[in-house]
Amino acid sequence: MSPIPGQEGRPLALSAAVTLNSGSAQRAPVLALKNPTGEHCEIREIHVTLSATGATLTGATVGMKLDLGNEALTNGYVPVWLFGRRVDATIDQDRFVWRLKYPLYVPAGGVLVPEFQHRSMVKQAITARITYLGRVLPVGARPSKVHLPWVAYWASPVFLDAEEGTASSSETELTNPHGTAIELERLAGRINRFYAQSNQHFAATDEAFNVSLRSSRGEMFVGRASLDGASNALPFSQVFGYETNSWEQRGTIMEPGTFYTATLEKVLPIVTGDINTVQGFIGMVSWRKAMLVGGQQA
Amino acid sequence: MNPRTASNVIEQFFVNSFPTVVGTSVALEPGGSNQQADHDRLVNPYDNAMLIDEIRFRTLSPELTPFLMDSSDPGRSTYNYGGTVRVMFSLGRTRFSRVPIPLGCFAPPIVNDGPLVSDFGVSTDTAEAKTIVVVPGAHPGRISMGYFRWVLPRSVLVPAGMVLDAVFTRTDDGIVDTTTVPTPPSAVRVDVAYAGRVARGPVPGNLTIPVPYVGLFAHDFTVPTIAVSGENDLSNPFDQPLHVQRLIGRLQTIYASTKGAALNGRSIALDQSCLDDAALTYFPGVTLRTFEDFNITRVQLPGVNIFEGYKRSLSLNTTLQKNQGFQVSVDGSSGLPATGGLDGFIEPGLNTAFVTMVGWREEKL
Numbered sequence: 232m233s234p235i236p237g238q239e240g241r242p243l244a245l246s247a248a249v250t251l252n253s254g255s256a257q258r259a260p261v262l263a264l265k266n267p268t269g270e271h272c273e274i275r276e277i278h279v280t281l282s283a284t285g286a287t288l289t290g291a292t293v294g295m296k297l298d299l300g301n302e303a304l305t306n307g308y309v310p311v312w313l314f315g316r317r318v319d320a321t322i323d324q325d326r327f328v329w330r331l332k333y334p335l336y337v338p339a340g341g342v343l344v345p346e347f348q349h350r351s352m353v354k355q356a357i358t359a360r361i362t363y364l365g366r367v368l369p370v371g372a373r374p375s376k377v378h379l380p381w382v383a384y385w386a387s388p389v390f391l392d393a394e395e396g397t398a399s400s401s402e403t404e405l406t407n408p409h410g411t412a413i414e415l416e417r418l419a420g421r422i423n424r425f426y427a428q429s430n431q432h433f434a435a436t437d438e439a440f441n442v443s444l445r446s447s448r449g450e451m452f453v454g455r456a457s458l459d460g461a462s463n464a465l466p467f468s469q470v471f472g473y474e475t476n477s478w479e480q481r482g483t484i485m486e487p488g489t490f491y492t493a494t495l496e497k498v499l500p501i502v503t504g505d506i507n508t509v510q511g512f513i514g515m516v517s518w519r520k521a522m523l524v525g526g527q528q529a
Numbered sequence: 530m531n532p533r534t535a536s537n538v539i540e541q542f543f544v545n546s547f548p549t550v551v552g553t554s555v556a557l558e559p560g561g562s563n564q565q566a567d568h569d570r571l572v573n574p575y576d577n578a579m580l581i582d583e584i585r586f587r588t589l590s591p592e593l594t595p596f597l598m599d600s601s602d603p604g605r606s607t608y609n610y611g612g613t614v615r616v617m618f619s620l621g622r623t624r625f626s627r628v629p630i631p632l633g634c635f636a637p638p639i640v641n642d643g644p645l646v647s648d649f650g651v652s653t654d655t656a657e658a659k660t661i662v663v664v665p666g667a668h669p670g671r672i673s674m675g676y677f678r679w680v681l682p683r684s685v686l687v688p689a690g691m692v693l694d695a696v697f698t699r700t701d702d703g704i705v706d707t708t709t710v711p712t713p714p715s716a717v718r719v720d721v722a723y724a725g726r727v728a729r730g731p732v733p734g735n736l737t738i739p740v741p742y743v744g745l746f747a748h749d750f751t752v753p754t755i756a757v758s759g760e761n762d763l764s765n766p767f768d769q770p771l772h773v774q775r776l777i778g779r780l781q782t783i784y785a786s787t788k789g790a791a792l793n794g795r796s797i798a799l800d801q802s803c804l805d806d807a808a809l810t811y812f813p814g815v816t817l818r819t820f821e822d823f824n825i826t827r828v829q830l831p832g833v834n835i836f837e838g839y840k841r842s843l844s845l846n847t848t849l850q851k852n853q854g855f856q857v858s859v860d861g862s863s864g865l866p867a868t869g870g871l872d873g874f875i876e877p878g879l880n881t882a883f884v885t886m887v888g889w890r891e892e893k894l
Contacts, residue, residue, distance in 0.1 A: 418548075452549040452727070455574050463570055465552045469585050469722035473676035474639040481582065481726060484545045 240366035243272055248360040251293070251349035256308065258346045259361055265342045271373055273334035274343060274365040279311045281325045282360075286353040287431035288325050291386075291423040291512060293359050294348040299379070300341060302521075306383040306404065308348040311359075312434070313384050313419045313514030316475040332416045333378035333518055334365065352425070352432060379521050381413055384514040390439070390497045392424075392507040399494040402447065405515050406490035413517040415483040418444075420471030421512040439509040440467045441496040447489045454494070464496050467511070485517065535737050535891055536683050542732045543580055552585075552722030557614060558715055560701035565694065566721055572692040578732040580684040581693060581725040586632045588614055588675040589718040590704075608673035609633070609799045610717050611657055612781030612881060613702040618741075619694045620687065623892055626743040627761065629698050632719075633657060633799050634777050634885040635679035635743060637840040657799070682774040683739030683889045684725065686732070695721050702783055702797055736894050742771060744854075744886040749879075750861040756882065757858045763886040764820065764854025771849045773888035776857075778836030778843075780812050783879035800841065812836055813882060814860035820853055829860060849888075857884050 247263035266272045279295065281288045290312020297304040315329035337343055347359045385400035407413045422440065424433045441464035443454025454464040471478050485491075493513045553570035573579040588610040611633025618625040638657045657675050687693055697719055704715070744763045748756035765771035783797045800811060812832025817825040826835065835843050859882045 415548075446547065448547075450547050450575075450727075452547050455549075455551070463551070463553075465550055465722055466587065466720055468587060468676065469552050469720055470550050470724075472585065472678065473587070474678060478548065478550075478724065480548055482544055482546055483548050483726070 240369050240372070241268075243365045243367050244362065246360060246362040248358055249347055250356055250358045251347055252356050253349050253354050254351045256346060256348040258344060259359070261342050261344055264344070264361070264363060266337065266339070266367065268367050269339055270370070271336070271339050271368040272365055273336050273368060274363045275331055275334050276364040277314070277329040277331070278362040278364070279314075279327045279329075280360045280362075281311070281357055283353060283355040283357045286355040286357075287433070288353065288357065289423050289432045289434045290327050290421065291510065292350055292352045292432065293357055294350055295359075295361075296346045296348070297380075297382070298344045298346070299335070299337065302379060304343075304380050304382065306406070306408075308346070308350070309382050309384045309514060310350070310386070310421070310512055312421050312476075313512060314382055314516060316417070316419075316477045316479075331380065332516075333380075335380065336374055336377040338373075352423075375522070377521050378518045381407070381409065381517045381519060382514060383517075384512060385493055387440075387495045387497075387511040389508050389510045392439075392509060393499070394497065395499060396497045397494060398497075398511075400492055400513070402490045402492070404490070405493060405513065407485040407487055407517070409519055410487050411519050412487060413485050413519045415480045415485055416516045416518060417480055418471065418478045419476060419512075419514040419516065420467055420478070421476055421514075422467060423510045423512065425508045427507060439497060440511050441465060441498060442467055442470050442511075442513075443494045443496075444470075445492045445494075447491070448486075464494070491515070536739055539580070539684070539686055539732075539736060539738060542578070542728050542730065543726050546580070546726035546728050548725070549575070549579065549727050550722050550724045552720060554718055554720040555697050556716040556718050557697055557699035559699060559703060561716075562698040564697045566697065568692055568694065571695065571721075571723065573687045573689055573727075575689060575727045577689055577728040577730065579687045579689075579725055579727050581681065581687060581723045582684045583678060583680045583724050584618075584635075585679075585720075585722045585724060586616075586675075586677040587720040588632070588673075588677075589720070590673045590716075608704070608797055609657060609675055609781075610673075610699075610702075610797065611638075611675055611677055611799050612779060612883060613700045613704075613797065614717060614719055615698050615700070616721070617696045617698075619696075620685065620740070621691065623740055625741050626745065627766070628745055629696070630743050630745055630885060631747075631779070631781075631883055632675075632677045633779055634745065634883050635677070635887065637777070637842045638799075639676050639678060681741050681889075682772075682887060683741065685741065686736065686738045686894070687725075688732070688734065688894070693723060697721075704783075704797055734894055737891050738894055739889045740892045741887070741889045742767075743888075746857060746884045747881060748859060748861070749881045750865055753862045753865070755858055755860050755862055758856055758884065760820070760854065760856075762854075763857065763884065765849040765851055765890075767890050768851055769890045769892075771888050771890045773845045773847050773849060773886055775845055775887050776817075776836070776843045776855070777841055777883075777885045777887065778812050778815065778832055779841055779883045780832075781881040781883065812841075813865060816858045816860075818856050820856065825855075829858075832859070855886065859884070 245264045247259040249259045291310045294308025385404040387398040443464040445451045495511045553567040555564045612631045615629035615631050617629045746758035746762040814829040815832045816829045865880045
């Protein structure tokens with residue numbers, strides 16, 4: 232929405248942290264994430280940082296669920312590194328930024344509630360801090376239509392480095408469960424590698440998997456068999472992009488009830504070393520329009 | 530016709546499109562030429578037209594040779610094949626360039642991945658290339674991977690059943706693993722992928738479409754000299770206007786490594802001076818003018834001031850009419866990387882400067 236000249240709103244930053252024991256799930260303190268001015272606001276960026284003593288983390292080690300009022304914005308606890316594009320690998324181990332394509336409107340008195348889950352990939356407790364950056368809307372400014380994000384994901388089984396195999400997502404994971412079409416902003420792809428020798432997790436590049444993607448409409452849009460009939464699954468980084476780990480979309484629409492099936496083919500590593508395990512993650516970030524009725528999403 | 534209008538005309542057929550990526554790979558020996566990527570794997574296999582938005586490359590050199598590492602200095606073993614591996618694209622009779630273009634010269638490099646952290650252990654990363662070292666014991670193996678991405682200045686329309694052909698070459702860079710017998714591995718694998726969208730409905734066959742064009746000036750500094758581009762290197766050879774997006778400047782250096790006998794004692798880098806400071810980016814002094822004698826630079830400037838920072842590029846956003854172009858002078862008379870610090874010295878003749886001009890013009894389908 233356009234700011235009213237002379238009343239462009241005021242910047243807003245809200246932050247809260249929660250410490251999770253292995254296997255536990257917990258909401259971040261809601262009061263700290265509530266706009267204290269009591270006015271309508273919008274969130275434009277969401278930052279998540281993770282920290283743990285004695286452990287090397289990746290964005291796979293913690294999942295995040297987001298709820299806005301009665302609206303679930305995620306399909307469960309989505310690994311925190313699937314929301315935004317990779318920004319900078321030097322901080323990619325524990326800091327993640329999601330710059331929202333559309334401002335997320337939060338009505339007066341409302342809260343975007345995050346709940347974090349420790350995915351038991353390390354035994355140490357993890358502290359997750361979430362920060363919302365946005366603005367308080369000008370007095371009297373309230374959109375009639377809003378955009379709501381929908382973030383869904385699928386995680387492959389954990390493979391040993393030295394094994395081959397195939398895994399596919401189901402129809403309930405990378406799906407549009409809503410009654411309206413959603414606009415796909417990006418498909419994100421991440422690989423988590425656990426290096427046994429040093430007991431560390433790393434965000435890996437693509438040597439581990441080839442990937443193919445099919446829509447429920449029957450379109451094999453990645454890895455479609457070539458004219459000679461041979462499978463054409465592509466290396467992970469050729470699909471999701473080495474630089475950002477995401478495939479930005481233009482004008483891709485998912486109709487209600489449709490889904491994508493992602494298939495990962497685990498390949499043997501190029502260089503064999505100590506025993507490692509590897510796991511693939513694919514996420515989709517999308518948006519749908521909702522009408523506002525009386526200040527609440529309809 | 531306003532090129533923006535031409536693109537908008539095409540875009541209207543791709544509303545509610547679905548995404549796609551197609552790709553394949555080739556293996557290139559040093560000096561290998563005209564290796565065509567598998568046509569069947571790059572062809573548009575759908576019933577409707579496809580728009581290619583970006584092209585992605587990955588180079589992979591499976592050097593599985595153990596080598597001795599200096600424990601006090603892992604070595605700056607960068608193997609960036611972005612200058613030696615080159616590609617020529619063509620869509621039917623329409624070519625994207627006159628000569629093969631180095632993979633690292635289509636677009637600004639991918640940002641540095643960060644030093645000394647990788648999946649397997651210690652690595653020495655440059656802007657685009659990673660050398661991943663596995664250290665399972667006293668004799669580590671090593672692979673090098675490079676990533677390059679070209680977001681096309683205007684998306685390219687590929688009708689159903691047609692293919693954007695890619696023909697690869699690799700210069701004789703002399704990088705061969707001589708320590709593995711009897712057959713030293715020397716091939717670089719190159720993956721290429723086209724990412725784009727497929728229309729859900731028919732697209733007319735008589736459209737005027739934007740087509741990318743890349744001009745190249747390349748010079749091997751076998752002797753200290755000032756190299757000047759020719760009239761066909763960075764100019765518009767077409768009857769139609771050529772819209773220039775940017776110039777890109779890269780310097781390839783092949784240097785001798787003192788870290789054991791791996792890879793014929795050589796290493797290869799883009800934009801590194803090979804001094805102890807691995808992060809130093811370097812390009813010789815440059816003067817730039819148009820064919821009409823307009824001095825874009827009034828005096829010679831350091832190359833990094835023109836081909837800015839990590840982007841290695843100069844944004845132009847200008848239009849050249851037929852036979853108009855740019856003349857670039859690269860001053861290799863002094864100051865080129867010659868002494869490699871801990872990594873040995875640069876053999877004469879193994880500094881190569883590249884300047885590319887990236888833009889697009891219009892063609893009738």
